[in-house]
Amino acid sequence: MTLKEVRDILHAEVLCGEELLDTEVRSACGSDFMSDVLAYVKNQALLLTGLVNPQVVRTAEMMDMKCIVFVRGKQPDEAILDLAQDRQLVVLATKERMYNACGLLYINGLRE
Amino acid sequence: MDDCITLTYQVEGGDLSHAGEASSGVKQALRKLGLDPSVIRRVSVCMYEGEINMVIHANGGTARVDVGLDDVTITLTDTGPGIPDIDKAMQAGFTTAADSVRDLGFGAGMGLPNMKKYSDEMTVESTVGVGTTVTMVVRIE
Ligand SMILES: Nc1ncnc2c1ncn2[C@@H]1O[C@H](COP(=O)(O)OP(=O)(O)O)[C@@H](O)[C@H]1O
Ligand SMILES: [Mg+2]
Numbered sequence: 262m263t264l265k266e267v268r269d270i271l272h273a274e275v276l277c278g279e280e281l282l283d284t285e286v287r288s289a290c291g292s293d294f295m296s297d298v299l300a301y302v303k304n305q306a307l308l309l310t311g312l313v314n315p316q317v318v319r320t321a322e323m324m325d326m327k328c329i330v331f332v333r334g335k336q337p338d339e340a341i342l343d344l345a346q347d348r349q350l351v352v353l354a355t356k357e358r359m360y361n362a363c364g365l366l367y368i369n370g371l372r373e
Numbered sequence: 374m375d376d377c378i379t380l381t382y383q384v385e386g387g388d389l390s391h392a393g394e395a396s397s398g399v400k401q402a403l404r405k406l407g408l409d410p411s412v413i414r415r416v417s418v419c420m421y422e423g424e425i426n427m428v429i430h431a432n433g434g435t436a437r438v439d440v441g442l443d444d445v446t447i448t449l450t451d452t453g454p455g456i457p458d459i460d461k462a463m464q465a466g467f468t469t470a471a472d473s474v475r476d477l478g479f480g481a482g483m484g485l486p487n488m489k490k491y492s493d494e495m496t497v498e499s500t501v502g503v504g505t506t507v508t509m510v511v512r513i514e
Contacts, residue, residue: 293478294478296479296487297483299487300487300490314478315391315393316393316425319397319421323414323418325410340390
């Protein structure tokens with residue numbers, strides 16, 4: 262699935278990384294606990310979270326992820342977006358709740 | 374160990390907003406050196422969890438990363454409160470972190486277990502009232 266498709270499925274707003282939307286992702290992870298995200302050794306390209314702080318970007322960076330999706334209409338501040346931009350991460354924001362956002366991506370084929 | 378390169382960082386304590394800068398610096402340096410991406414990721418996670426611990430539990434410290442031909446050694450040293458029972462601290466889910474830390478996405482008691490899992494060797498030396506030194510070795514296959 263491309264990040265463009267992720268955006269469309271979640272009716273998400275693109276907050277940064279517009280130019281990277283053709284990136285393919287095959288796996289995702291949803292959590293508000295960063296140590297949970299860090300605990301899985303496998304490749305995870307997409308991080309869905311309701312947590313909004315710079316550590317979300319750091320965690321995504323450490324795990325070589327491609328995209329962060331902020332759920333429940335959360336809006337990151339400028340500092341967070343600057344950091345994400347610098348790390349070449351796509352940032353999306355959706356009004357969907359975590360459960361729905363994960364479910365929507367799952368039924369549309371993002372199953373890893 | 375044949376050291377090729379040593380990186381050192383000062384990690385500030387207090388608020389979490391800058392935590393991870395040292396880990397990010399290491400990650401970029403290892404990329405430039407052309408290390409295997411999976412080795413880089415393991416080093417990154419070990420260092421990042423350790424860096425977060427120094428910030429939230431020990432009011433900062435120093436990080437030293439020795440990149441050798443066969444392995445990467447991370448040494449995190451602080452002069453914080455120390456860990457009274459290391460075995461207990463190593464258990465998954467054990468934490469003394471405040472709720473304010475949990476609201477930031479950490480403090481689930483998974484840091485030390487993650488560091489152990491991602492490193493090939495890990496030692497924790499700690500003296501209450503003096504400080505803590507965590508050493509982790511990640512082998513380059
Ligand atoms: N550098 C440190 N200095 C003092 N105490 C520490 C340090 N690192 C870890 N600890 C203690 O070990 C516990 C477990 O650490 P960890 O597994 O990383 O979980 P968490 O950081 O989520 O609490 C911490 O809650 C803290 O009591
Ligand atoms: Mg920790």
